Amino acid sequence: MRVAVCAPQVPFVRGGAELMADELVAALRTRGHEAELVTMPFKWYPGARVLDQAFLWRLVDLTEADGRQIDRVVATKFPAYCVRHPHKVAWVLHQFRQAYDYDRTELGQFSESAVDRATRRAVERLDAVALGEARRVFATSRNVAERLLRYNGIEAELLPHPPQSLPYRTSEQEGFVLSVNRLDRAKRIDLLIEAAQHEPSVRIVIVGDGPDRARLQELARGLNGQVEFAGRIGDEQLADLYARCLAVYYAPIDEDFGMVPYEAFLAEKPVLTTTDAGGPLEVVFDRQTGVVVAPEAAELGRAVAYLREHVDEASAWGRAGRAIAERVTWDACVDALLS
């Protein structure tokens, strides 16, 4: 089968969504399909720009390429799922959240002006059309599926995706908490740094880069080396950090899904998250596969201290997580997407 995987691209930004699209293409090829990543740059501001960026996808003709039919389109995100194709499958990582759950929060982009309100409604309308014409709509997590139902009345099937391929392994924990994330406010890494302020025994390694880096570094100043910013690193180095950490912190605000808990589990590490983290709570169960606390720095600090004092329990929770992560496979995903 010839499959076009459609995903938007924010130039110079690479995160979980980009990894997922690449891995899907690789998984399709491994299983004998012809697969290609189709992408376009996405800039969602200012104002109604988000709409003409989305419109670009409507103009793309993916029915065939070079005289040969494209059998299936799998689109992963807004606005890529606006593309038209008779056999379009939407595998929704997330919608344009500024128009939905982020609206009227500090993460939103639409003001109370009449134009901004109408732009938000246009995104809603566009989603109804674009997702409504898909042959099937999958969501990568229950959280994403619930948003689709709540905001758009669209029933999506649940289809989580596997984490990125890394040489996962585990080794003796070295007492630090690992954060693997793009550094932006929504990922809430500041909460972990504040936890280190409350609990001097907490050591943190922060992997990733992003627009919030300078603020986070400023926040970590004066913590006497408790916090290390590793920046962007290679796969081998990342696998090594996973293997050696005590636990992995992952607590964005109402996250869609997030691959990080799965990656942590494949390294047999428990995940530290918060009660409002959204998608991660579908696999991180308190004192079964990690620790779930209120989104407060002091609580988080106490949780890390507990893990440091109970490393056997932490290891057991990590191993329990591994069993969950191993159930999510590319075979199941490809079968569902192409069935």
Added chain:
Amino acid sequence: MKVAYYSPVAASRSGIADYSALLLPALRERVDIVVAEPRRRAPEADVALYHIGNDPDAHGWIVDAFRRRPGVVVLHEFVLHHLISGITLGRGDPRGYLDAMERELGVPGRLIGLGVLDNLLPLLWETQPERFPLAGTILDRAQGLIVHSRYVADRARAAGYGGRLWRIPHPAWQMDRVEPATEVAGDPLIGCFGHLNMNKRIPELLEAFAAFRRSRPRARLLLAGGTGERFDLTRRLERLGVGDGVVRLDYLPEERMWSLMAACDVLVNLRFPTMGETSGSVIRGLSLGKALVVSDVGWFAELRDGVALRVPVDEYEVPVLEAALGFACEHAAALGAAARAYVEREHALPRVADAYVAALEVAAGGDRVNEEVLWRIAEAAAEAGIDDAGALAREAVASGIVA
């Protein structure tokens, strides 16, 4: 976003005032609302919302404000002849009336209007308003239209309205527990609430009830509401010989109406001709989970099977109505449960308020968003040498990118 809200207010005996009393608190939770008042300066707002019904006393000032500043119209009924005649002829403006008639039917309409003015023809708003709805003068200026039914939506489109249109169901009252009145009883007790006139098919209802009562002699019919001047209900009751089977009450305060409705086994709300209105009384009945019998016309015909028994208005109306009363009494519990489930699903107040806000947001800012996006599309098309930027614009509309 700020909304200027024009509606009759609760003090008037108006179904639309009741409607606003129900809707406004939910809207206020979602958007900034300024309620406009008669003879006061129009409030500053991003968009104005005008509730328009057929009563010139309640809605004349709203139409005046609407003419000064167009906005979104909530068309509570499609037939506005009484309203238009009231705000034209009633204010000494025969030319306005003739213009409205001409808008409706062209030159023949103007001539018919002249016939009315010269007393050569009967007063159309009293005799056959449904044939001359006169909604056009409102539709022409509406920046957006909110209707409650497919029936009114279709009629507005047929009348040439091409603008934005939203069909938003009438909100339901959230009645957790209403204590049924005990002073009126019957086995069964059938209720008919609202203004009682020929349009409500009261003669047909009385005839069907008289027949029904032969097999259910303890049945009673509660008729609650004012009567029209030319409708002699008392004489009709005497003639049919059902005097003691019918309980007659005049206009009721809200609380008492609810408790009397709750006491009924079956509620009847017939209509013909319809002015395209939605019945607040039917919505109340649905909210209470009552078995309902309605006419199979207009909005009433859109009530789904199993939610209400719909009686066609034809030569078999009376016997079918009699049978429907029997069926409704027998299956009152099941019909009532279906009614309540339906109203909770389709007419839930939060859902209605959300739909209003969505409509108002698009009405307030949609044009500017469209202009902005279409301009950039057209500009890019022109730069790329595409002559027919209209095709791109049509695609933008089809995909929902522009409204």
